Amino acid sequence: MNYLLKRILAVIPVLAVVAVIVFLLLHLAPGDPAVIIGGDTASAEDIERIRQTLGLNRPLPEQFFHWVGQVVQGNLGTSVFTGMPVAEMIMQRVEPTLWISALTMLFAVTFAVPMGILAAWKAGTWFDRAISGLAVASFSLPVFVIGYALVYGFSTHLGWFPVQGFKSLSDGFGPFIRHLALPVISGGLIYMALLARMTRSTMLEVLGEDYIRTARAKGLSTPRLLLRHALKNAAVPIVTTIGLGIAMLLSGVIVTESVFAIPGIGRLTVDSILRRDYPVIQGIVLVTATAYVVINLVTDLLYGLFDPRIRY
Amino acid sequence: MRMPTSFRTSILSACLLSATVFIGQPVFAVTIHMIPQGDLKILDPIQNPGYITRNHGYMIYDTLFAQNAAGVIKPQMVEAWKVSADKKSWSFKLRDGLKWSDGSPVRAADCVASLKRWGAKDVSGRLLFAAIGDIKAVDASNFSITLKEPFGPVLEMLGKPSSNVPFMMPERIAATDPNEQIKETIGSGPFAFKRDEWVPGSKVVYVKNPHYVPRKEPSDGLAGGKVVKVDRVEWNYIPDQNTALTAFRNGEMDIYELPPADFIPTLTADTNIKLAADPLGNQGWLRPNHLAAPFDNPKARQALYYLVNQGEYLAAAGFPEAYRHKTCMAYFMCGSVNESSAGAAPYGGGKDLEKARKLLQEAGYKGEKIVVLTPSEPPVQAAAAMVTVQNLKKAGVNVEAQAMDWSTLLARRAKKDGWHIFHTFSVGADVFSPAVNAYAQANCDKAPSGWPCDSKLEELRAAWVAEGDASKRKTITDELQKRMYEVVPYVNFGQFFQPMAYRKTLSGVLNVGVPVMWNIEKK
Numbered sequence: 001m002n003y004l005l006k007r008i009l010a011v012i013p014v015l016a017v018v019a020v021i022v023f024l025l026l027h028l029a030p031g032d033p034a035v036i037i038g039g040d041t042a043s044a045e046d047i048e049r050i051r052q053t054l055g056l057n058r059p060l061p062e063q064f065f066h067w068v069g070q071v072v073q074g075n076l077g078t079s080v081f082t083g084m085p086v087a088e089m090i091m092q093r094v095e096p097t098l099w100i101s102a103l104t105m106l107f108a109v110t111f112a113v114p115m116g117i118l119a120a121w122k123a124g125t126w127f128d129r130a131i132s133g134l135a136v137a138s139f140s141l142p143v144f145v146i147g148y149a150l151v152y153g154f155s156t157h158l159g160w161f162p163v164q165g166f167k168s169l170s171d172g173f174g175p176f177i178r179h180l181a182l183p184v185i186s187g188g189l190i191y192m193a194l195l196a197r198m199t200r201s202t203m204l205e206v207l208g209e210d211y212i213r214t215a216r217a218k219g220l221s222t223p224r225l226l227l228r229h230a231l232k233n234a235a236v237p238i239v240t241t242i243g244l245g246i247a248m249l250l251s252g253v254i255v256t257e258s259v260f261a262i263p264g265i266g267r268l269t270v271d272s273i274l275r276r277d278y279p280v281i282q283g284i285v286l287v288t289a290t291a292y293v294v295i296n297l298v299t300d301l302l303y304g305l306f307d308p309r310i311r312y
Numbered sequence: 313m314r315m316p317t318s319f320r321t322s323i324l325s326a327c328l329l330s331a332t333v334f335i336g337q338p339v340f341a342v343t344i345h346m347i348p349q350g351d352l353k354i355l356d357p358i359q360n361p362g363y364i365t366r367n368h369g370y371m372i373y374d375t376l377f378a379q380n381a382a383g384v385i386k387p388q389m390v391e392a393w394k395v396s397a398d399k400k401s402w403s404f405k406l407r408d409g410l411k412w413s414d415g416s417p418v419r420a421a422d423c424v425a426s427l428k429r430w431g432a433k434d435v436s437g438r439l440l441f442a443a444i445g446d447i448k449a450v451d452a453s454n455f456s457i458t459l460k461e462p463f464g465p466v467l468e469m470l471g472k473p474s475s476n477v478p479f480m481m482p483e484r485i486a487a488t489d490p491n492e493q494i495k496e497t498i499g500s501g502p503f504a505f506k507r508d509e510w511v512p513g514s515k516v517v518y519v520k521n522p523h524y525v526p527r528k529e530p531s532d533g534l535a536g537g538k539v540v541k542v543d544r545v546e547w548n549y550i551p552d553q554n555t556a557l558t559a560f561r562n563g564e565m566d567i568y569e570l571p572p573a574d575f576i577p578t579l580t581a582d583t584n585i586k587l588a589a590d591p592l593g594n595q596g597w598l599r600p601n602h603l604a605a606p607f608d609n610p611k612a613r614q615a616l617y618y619l620v621n622q623g624e625y626l627a628a629a630g631f632p633e634a635y636r637h638k639t640c641m642a643y644f645m646c647g648s649v650n651e652s653s654a655g656a657a658p659y660g661g662g663k664d665l666e667k668a669r670k671l672l673q674e675a676g677y678k679g680e681k682i683v684v685l686t687p688s689e690p691p692v693q694a695a696a697a698m699v700t701v702q703n704l705k706k707a708g709v710n711v712e713a714q715a716m717d718w719s720t721l722l723a724r725r726a727k728k729d730g731w732h733i734f735h736t737f738s739v740g741a742d743v744f745s746p747a748v749n750a751y752a753q754a755n756c757d758k759a760p761s762g763w764p765c766d767s768k769l770e771e772l773r774a775a776w777v778a779e780g781d782a783s784k785r786k787t788i789t790d791e792l793q794k795r796m797y798e799v800v801p802y803v804n805f806g807q808f809f810q811p812m813a814y815r816k817t818l819s820g821v822l823n824v825g826v827p828v829m830w831n832i833e834k835k
Contacts, residue, residue: 030716032723037354037493039361040736041435041475041750043758047726049491050359081353082512083493092511151558163559164550261550261559263514271351271513271551276719 077279086283097264108191116199138193164261243299361475373479373499377471381533425486474741573630589809590825592740612675613800618668622806637807655794
């Protein structure tokens with residue numbers, strides 16, 4: 001409990017540093033939302049007036065402390081373009097991103113772990129080589145190439161899945177899963193490859209241990225040997241990879257979201273950066289940084305479950 | 313054994329419910345799905361002149377006057393109007409029964425407040441309001457305008473078809489500072505905005521406005537009866553153009569507002585799709601910085617004309633020949649009422665690098681670095697910048713193409729130094745007259761980026777708007793264009809047509825340069 005409290009308290013300075021860096025990077029980078037709002041026909045006078053109404057003409061430290069003051073009160077501010085609260089904009093985008101991330105990871109784990117175990121068990125055989133080849137191919141192909149190929153095959157040609165968009169679970173399970181199937185497969189292949197390789201190598205190491213030989217000599221069945229004895233001991237690096245994968249997915253999902261026009265956090269981030277919507281970018285970075293810290297914490301705590309020697 | 317009826321009913325209900333959950337909610341509303349040209353992020357069509365915001369304006373707001381397909385101004389919210397013999401006193405009566413989408417009545421005071429806000433922001437609105445001595449509501453449905461000096465195109469300005477369009481809003485909303493975004497979206501237009509379903513960056517939803525009272529006349533351009541024949545319109549923004557094209561061709565979308573030029577042949581070949589381009593088209597602009605040497609000298613700006621072959625620019629942007637105008641030297645669009653060839657003769661021969669080089673030398677250019685702001689997108693601007701860079705190099709200019717995203721370009725060009733040339737384009741409705749063409753302004757600091765400064769040009773623009781007689785205005789247009797070729801506020805790099813694509817399941821689509829959703833039926 002003491003450890004947990006310390007880890008949670010450690011989040012505060014991390015977020016403070018992130019907030020300062022992001023604020024400075026954004027405001028010192030070229031670009032100005034006022035000129036975008038003013039449009040093609042705006043005069044210098046118009047732009048200055050817009051800057052004034054948005055508070056962008058105030059000194060940077062004043063803008064920073066105003067924003068921090070809002071954040072401390074639980075208010076992430078308001079988008080300078082849409083006029084919507086940043087928290088609301090983020091909330092609108094959380095569901096698609098969480099579903100894609102969760103299902104992508106589920107897809108990857110479901111296929112990768114058995115593939116990795118079997119590849120290790122059958123090391124050196126054609127099966128192992130096939131799995132390794134598949135993994136290399138999945139690593140090498142960019143997500144957008146896989147995405148377009150899947151769309152061509154399953155949407156344009158066969159008409160089984162829609163080309164783009166997202167449907168919430170509340171719209172029905174059918175539409176929900178039909179819209180997510182292709183994004184999940186295209187985004188999940190790379191993680192499947194990563195996890196399969198990691199599972200194979202850690203399992204290979206464990207399968208060479210003395211206690212495995214002993215267990216085998218005692219007549220333990222292969223499934224029991226692989227799942228109960230080998231996999232459990234190989235789990236720590238696999239869990240680490242899954243944790244890292246989830247964290248990578250949160251930022252890497254942007255490509256999947258763009259190819260399939262899914263309104264997730266990734267696209268909101270890119271759109272906000274392109275139009276210099278400072279409050280939205282700052283809000284997303286804070287929320288994402290918090291999510292990363294939580295994922296790391298959960299991963300650390302999970303180590304204890306698989307390896308009782310690890311205690312905090 | 314027979315199951316009890318209630319039990320069977322429960323099972324049947326559960327099965328139906330499960331089926332509904334699996335298949336999805338039944339949707340009976342007739343919905344048009346459109347891929348818009350961009351993401352709607354700003355809801356105020358007065359504060360922001362962006363075309364996507366203008367299009368949103370046409371969905372939920374109405375105008376006092378509107379342009380029909382022949383370019384004639386017709387009454388829209390106005391029932392009748394009168395003008396005095398000296399053309400200085402105007403009175404307007406609103407149609408009976410007009411209501412805002414919240415059900416409250418439209419009042420003359422609302423229109424006065426809306427016009428004032430528009431007049432503080434729009435290029436032509438500013439011209440009109442400079443001539444207005446008094447504007448006031450007479451009673452609930454009548455208002456008047458008294459001019460302190462003559463102003464010719466009063467109705468043309470009130471029925472201005474493109475940015476900024478004088479949309480009418482309730483007085484409390486129109487009272488917002490024009491540089492601040494409005495917070496409510498209440499209009500008296502054919503649709504109502506569903507704010508609760510708006511997902512910026514993804515989806516905009518409109519439903520039929522139950523309080524809208526269309527005119528009795530049939531639809532005609534932007535004028536006439538705006539009869540809505542569907543229940544709902546969704547704009548589904550798809551940032552990736554390949555995905556947009558596939559979704560559209562697969563039938564997931566009904567309208568693709570502005571497909572990139574290189575998709576035109578594919579779309580033309582698809583038998584399920586129709587293309588419709590605004591007959592006036594768009595005009596490409598190469599804008600020099602009039603404050604930065606050598607372009608502070610008119611000879612250097614004139615030299616730019618000798619670098620331009622319009623066909624080369626439009627081909628680089630991907631437009632098939634059928635979607636390019638033949639070389640057009642009219643500053644106020646070929647095919648418009650203000651088309652003129654005055655002053656263009658010296659440049660009619662097309663690209664002449666030698667002449668360009670000579671003029672640049674005469675302007676005192678000695679090999680200093682010329683910075684061309686080169687965006688990675690949008691595609692037309694990106695291609696145009698690359699062509700200019702190549703031609704400048706061929707003319708012996710020391711040129712630097714500075715690559716950047718569009719937002720950075722906007723910020724860079726707002727600064728008066730550090731750049732020499734950028735490119736953009738505008739729809740014909742925003743170019744076709746000296747009153748609406750923002751880049752024809754030469755009022756120094758008050759002009760958009762590039763800041764042309766020429767008192768004679770400004771005098772001619774003022775004379776044009778003051779003139780009520782069409783033939784006299786034509787003479788002024790010719791003089792104005794001659795002066796523009798001397799001053800070169802910008803170089804026209806070509807007139808082109810960007811079609812809207814729609815599926816043949818739709819009928820009644822109006823080809824007016826704005827994706828309006830009234831009059832459309834969906835099979």
